[in-house]
Amino acid sequence: MESVLHEILPIVILSLAVSLTAVLISCVLGMPLGVCLALSRMRGRSIIKALAFSGMAMPPVVVGLLLYLLLSRSGWLGEWQWLFTTRAMILAQVILDLPFVIGITLTAVEAVPEELQFQLQSLGATPWQLRWTLLGESRNGLMLAAMTALGRGLSEVGAVLMVGGNIEGHTRVLTTAILLETGRGRFAIAVSLGAILLTLALAINLAFIKLRRQTSR
Amino acid sequence: MTSRPLYHLLDVCFELSPDFALTIDDWQHSAGQTLCLVGPAGAGKTTFLKVLTGLISLQTGSIEFDGHGWSQGVASIDDSRRIALVPQRPLLLSRSVRANVEYGLQLRGFRADDWIKELLHRLGLEKLAAKSAQTLSGGQTQLVAIARALALRPTVLLLDEPTANLDPASVGLVEQVLEEMRQRHRTTLIWATHNMFQARRVADRVALLLAGRIVEISARDDFFHRPVDPRTQDFVNGRMVY
Numbered sequence: 001m002e003s004v005l006h007e008i009l010p011i012v013i014l015s016l017a018v019s020l021t022a023v024l025i026s027c028v029l030g031m032p033l034g035v036c037l038a039l040s041r042m043r044g045r046s047i048i049k050a051l052a053f054s055g056m057a058m059p060p061v062v063v064g065l066l067l068y069l070l071l072s073r074s075g076w077l078g079e080w081q082w083l084f085t086t087r088a089m090i091l092a093q094v095i096l097d098l099p100f101v102i103g104i105t106l107t108a109v110e111a112v113p114e115e116l117q118f119q120l121q122s123l124g125a126t127p128w129q130l131r132w133t134l135l136g137e138s139r140n141g142l143m144l145a146a147m148t149a150l151g152r153g154l155s156e157v158g159a160v161l162m163v164g165g166n167i168e169g170h171t172r173v174l175t176t177a178i179l180l181e182t183g184r185g186r187f188a189i190a191v192s193l194g195a196i197l198l199t200l201a202l203a204i205n206l207a208f209i210k211l212r213r214q215t216s217r
Numbered sequence: 218m219t220s221r222p223l224y225h226l227l228d229v230c231f232e233l234s235p236d237f238a239l240t241i242d243d244w245q246h247s248a249g250q251t252l253c254l255v256g257p258a259g260a261g262k263t264t265f266l267k268v269l270t271g272l273i274s275l276q277t278g279s280i281e282f283d284g285h286g287w288s289q290g291v292a293s294i295d296d297s298r299r300i301a302l303v304p305q306r307p308l309l310l311s312r313s314v315r316a317n318v319e320y321g322l323q324l325r326g327f328r329a330d331d332w333i334k335e336l337l338h339r340l341g342l343e344k345l346a347a348k349s350a351q352t353l354s355g356g357q358t359q360l361v362a363i364a365r366a367l368a369l370r371p372t373v374l375l376l377d378e379p380t381a382n383l384d385p386a387s388v389g390l391v392e393q394v395l396e397e398m399r400q401r402h403r404t405t406l407i408w409a410t411h412n413m414f415q416a417r418r419v420a421d422r423v424a425l426l427l428a429g430r431i432v433e434i435s436a437r438d439d440f441f442h443r444p445v446d447p448r449t450q451d452f453v454n455g456r457m458v459y
Contacts, residue, residue, distance in 0.1 A: 119308055
């Protein structure tokens with residue numbers, strides 16, 4: 001029992017570390033971009049919007065393959081030596097998370113009535129203060145964006161397997177471990193890992209619901 | 218009352234839609250005065266107020282505010298922060314009533330706890346201060362919108378039917394608070410209203426707008442008792458059919 005725990009705990013911690021870091025990076029990059037897209041009237045805006053929404057359907061295996069080619073020794077980014085490291089896994093998840101964060105943020109900010117923007121400006125809001133206030137008004141949507149990205153990251157297997165390599169103690173996460181244990185015929189462990197993954201998802205969603213209630217007050 | 222021109226609009230044209238444009242040939246307004254804008258629905262009162270906020274880009278014409286010209290009708294942030302608008306249908310932030318009232322001051326990096334407390338008290342919002350603004354009735358929302366604009370102690374207060382959703386007692390209260398504000402801070406009020414009795418009570422000058430144009434503008438008594446334009450006579454006497 002102790003040895004199983006000893007084996008599983010680092011996998012759980014690594015899964016959370018990779019996915020949370022990827023979500024954090026995606027939110028820092030994607031939320032301001034989503035707000036700017038929602039408020040901007042620039043040309044080509046609808047093309048960027050269409051790209052963001054199409055990105056949500058990006059197959060993880062394809063992202064994994066492209067990243068593999070880029071990060072492999074002969075690839076454009078081969079000098080970084082990121083292949084089969086947690087950095088490559090985080091990068092893969094950021095690429096997969098970003099369209100969700102941008103798309104959901106954009107939709108949430110667009111849902112704020114345009115008249116509110118005018119009224120806030122009439123109270124003296126500068127463009128940056130306006131963006132900041134609208135982010136606050138869209139907070140439920142932003143939390144949803146972060147949660148969706150986290151859910152996608154935690155359950156993702158194709159891309160992290162290809163660029164992480166599923167190396168024990170280094171790049172093995174819950175999903176890749178489930179795949180490995182199933183292949184080995186150790187179904188009990190695979191099911192246990194699956195249960196842990198589901199429990200994590202449930203705990204995160206409960207925390208989200210509680211946070212949403214608090215911020216809605 | 219000493220009068221100096223605060224606003225000067227010249228040859229202003231703002232096309233809201235293909236079939237409606239606000240056209241102001243030459244209009245001036247002095248500081249500290251209350252102007253009531255009257256006219257039927259769709260006459261351009263709200264559009265006129267929006268142009269006066271300095272937040273709307275004009276197709277043609279010029280606006281001068283307190284001696285500063287606004288490029289294409291858009292005010293500098295310093296000028297625009299001297300003007301506050303109470304909209305016809307106010308939208309509040311998903312925050313407490315107090316936070317909504319403090320919002321404009323917060324944008325300017327100021328705190329004024331005693332002033333906010335006084336305002337909430339004067340407008341009967343004290344007990345609602347900690348309540349979420351999203352749970353308020355239409356009338357309460359209107360009062361919060363008035364409080365959040367007054368909190369800024371603006372040079373100009375633009376009021377778009379500010380008492381439309383209020384009960385008679387609250388209408389009296391708002392008129393009284395606004396009059397106090399005007400006397401205390403020499404605030405200029407530009408007030409769109411459908412209520413002729415209200416215009417008679419609060420205005421120094423009254424303007425009639427029809428189809429985006431000022432038909433007549435004069436001192437209150439002249440407007441109601443000695444109107445020059447036949448359309449004003451019809452409007453004042455309730456004979457105008459629109």
